[in-house]
Amino acid sequence: MVEYVTAEEMRALEANADYYGVSYGTLMENAGRKVAEVLRALYGCKRVLVVCGKGNNGGDGFVAARYLAMSGCHVSVILLGRASDVKKGPAVENLFKLRMAKVDVMEIEAPEMLTRESFEACEIIIDAILGTGSYGVARGLAARAINLINNSPAIKVSVDTPSGFDARTGQCPLCVKPDLVVTFHAMKKGLERYNTEVVDIGIPEKAMTHAGPGDLLLIKSRGDFEHKGQSGRVLVIGGGPYIGAPALTAMAALRTGADIVTVASPRRAADIIASYSPNLITYPLSDRNKITGADVDLLTEQISRHDVIVMGMGAGHDPETLRALGEIMKLCDRVVLDADALQPEMPLKGIVTPHRGEFRRISGIDVAGDGQEEAREFSRSKNLVTLLKGRTDVITDGQRVKLNSTGSPGMTVGGTGDVLAGITGALYSVNPAFEAATAAAFISGAAGEMAFREKGYGLLATDVVHCIPYVMKEFRQQQG
Ligand SMILES: NC(=O)C1=CN([C@@H]2O[C@H](COP(=O)(O)OP(=O)(O)OC[C@H]3O[C@@H](n4cnc5c(N)ncnc54)[C@H](O)[C@@H]3O)[C@@H](O)[C@H]2O)[C@@H](O)CC1
Numbered sequence: 116m117v118e119y120v121t122a123e124e125m126r127a128l129e130a131n132a133d134y135y136g137v138s139y140g141t142l143m144e145n146a147g148r149k150v151a152e153v154l155r156a157l158y159g160c161k162r163v164l165v166v167c168g169k170g171n172n173g174g175d176g177f178v179a180a181r182y183l184a185m186s187g188c189h190v191s192v193i194l195l196g197r198a199s200d201v202k203k204g205p206a207v208e209n210l211f212k213l214r215m216a217k218v219d220v221m222e223i224e225a226p227e228m229l230t231r232e233s234f235e236a237c238e239i240i241i242d243a244i245l246g247t248g249s250y251g252v253a254r255g256l257a258a259r260a261i262n263l264i265n266n267s268p269a270i271k272v273s274v275d276t277p278s279g280f281d282a283r284t285g286q287c288p289l290c291v292k293p294d295l296v297v298t299f300h301a302m303k304k305g306l307e308r309y310n311t312e313v314v315d316i317g318i319p320e321k322a323m324t325h326a327g328p329g330d331l332l333l334i335k336s337r338g339d340f341e342h343k344g345q346s347g348r349v350l351v352i353g354g355g356p357y358i359g360a361p362a363l364t365a366m367a368a369l370r371t372g373a374d375i376v377t378v379a380s381p382r383r384a385a386d387i388i389a390s391y392s393p394n395l396i397t398y399p400l401s402d403r404n405k406i407t408g409a410d411v412d413l414l415t416e417q418i419s420r421h422d423v424i425v426m427g428m429g430a431g432h433d434p435e436t437l438r439a440l441g442e443i444m445k446l447c448d449r450v451v452l453d454a455d456a457l458q459p460e461m462p463l464k465g466i467v468t469p470h471r472g473e474f475r476r477i478s479g480i481d482v483a484g485d486g487q488e489e490a491r492e493f494s495r496s497k498n499l500v501t502l503l504k505g506r507t508d509v510i511t512d513g514q515r516v517k518l519n520s521t522g523s524p525g526m527t528v529g530g531t532g533d534v535l536a537g538i539t540g541a542l543y544s545v546n547p548a549f550e551a552a553t554a555a556a557f558i559s560g561a562a563g564e565m566a567f568r569e570k571g572y573g574l575l576a577t578d579v580v581h582c583i584p585y586v587m588k589e590f591r592q593q594q595g
């Protein structure tokens with residue numbers, strides 16, 4: 116079976132590779148070198164014209180041109196724009212290296228500079244105009260260059276995708292008609308119709324198996340939405356014997372970007388939580404001290420008004436409370452279940468976030484090794500997503516499995532599990548369960564690492580909450 120990656124998944128893999136030590140620059144170097152190698156092996160050292168765009172696809176073209184020139188081939192380069200239009204770090208660096216290697220680069224400042232003659236005086240054209248960053252129909256200089264390339268008798272080799280190919284849709288209304296596509300890492304949907312060679316560019320195994328910043332690129336969060344409420348409404352149901360736990364969950368959900376977070380708690384807890392922070396909306400339940408059967412009807416409307424319910428934290432295990440939690444669970448559709456809501460007799464669904472002891476309680480299984488197989492089988496049989504917490508977290512929907520190894524030793528302090536549940540709830544309110552749980556595990560651990568750098572073993576769960584927006588901002592900005 117052919118393994119496909121989408122343009123978004125490729126971006127995520129590249130970001131994870133960078134995080135796990137193979138930089139964007141190294142990936143580009145490998146990509147360009149591989150194109151030059153394939154071309155030399157198939158066609159020998161002919162006169163080559165490399166047509167480069169301003170993004171990273173063009174960057175690959177600069178690298179390929181340098182390698183071909185170094186191996187003695189006659190190479191010239193057309194850049195569709197000015198050198199100053201090349202903005203992305205690795206592409207800028209490789210344009211510089213190309214100039215240092217004394218390869219002629221012609222900067223195209225106006226459409227008239229693109230003439231038929233320049234595309235006919237070569238035997239091979241490397242098409243490095245647009246890659247996976249392309250969307251919609253090719254425009255401007257790119258469109259003109261694509262037409263001229265297609266009218267040239269030269270052999271055409273496309274870098275990663277034929278320019279003009281929209282990797283999001285697999286559509287190609289106006290694109291280069293290549294003799295060969297050299298695509299990176301894995302097949303992209305729609306490329307089957309071309310003569311395509313897949314080459315390895317050194318994305319490390321860990322970038323695929325482990326959560327990383329790339330997993331944040333696969334989810335939506337605040338900033339991807341325009342109106343209030345669109346970034347998610349989360350209802351936290353918990354509290355009773357413990358009061359801080361649901362408050363931490365709610366604060367974490369807010370810091371992750373949820374628009375509206377409501378905490379439904381027994382009255383005593385609700386009053387105290389309301390006094391913690393003006394950011395928290397509380398919904399007092401019927402009893403003063405614990406969640407009871409009388410709350411089931413009371414919560415029906417609240418549940419319908421929120422996108423995701425996060426429940427269990429701080430509720431205690433009074434039998435009446437557990438019975439009520441089970442009944443409330445039946446009313447929920449999208450739900451994150453933690454702590455006291457993790458009981459074997461409950462109708463578990465959505466995302467469960469057990470540590471190993473809780474996992475034993477709900478599955479009857481004592482995890483021996485890394486827990487991957489046990490968690491996967493449990494998720495498959497219950498049709499839910501498991502986020503099994505540990506030194507290395509396991510996230511699985513029964514089919515896919517991701518590991519997460521962010522986190523710090525200081526996170527053994529109480530309350531960090533409540534924080535993770537809150538992050539998970541906020542992301543799940545606007546994303547699919549598996550992607551939300553994976554990104555949540557990464558963010559929670561990375562926030563814990565940041566808090567540990569600042570506070571060492573004195574870190575508190577509230578410090579982790581404080582760091583959530585910083586890590587989300589940092590990792591979303593770091594893209595090649
Ligand atoms: N991110 C990375 O580090 C790596 C990226 N790689 C290469 O980078 C490519 C993706 O790079 P980018 O994300 O920079 O994107 P591209 O280089 O594919 O294109 C980006 C540029 O094209 C413009 N554009 C988009 N659609 C257009 C259209 N229809 N008509 C005209 N212009 C259009 C955009 O405004 C942007 O300036 C991959 O295909 C691959 O070749 C490889 O170097 C491996 C490493």
Ligand SMILES: [K+]
Nearest residue numbers: 245274276278
């Ligand atoms: K291309």
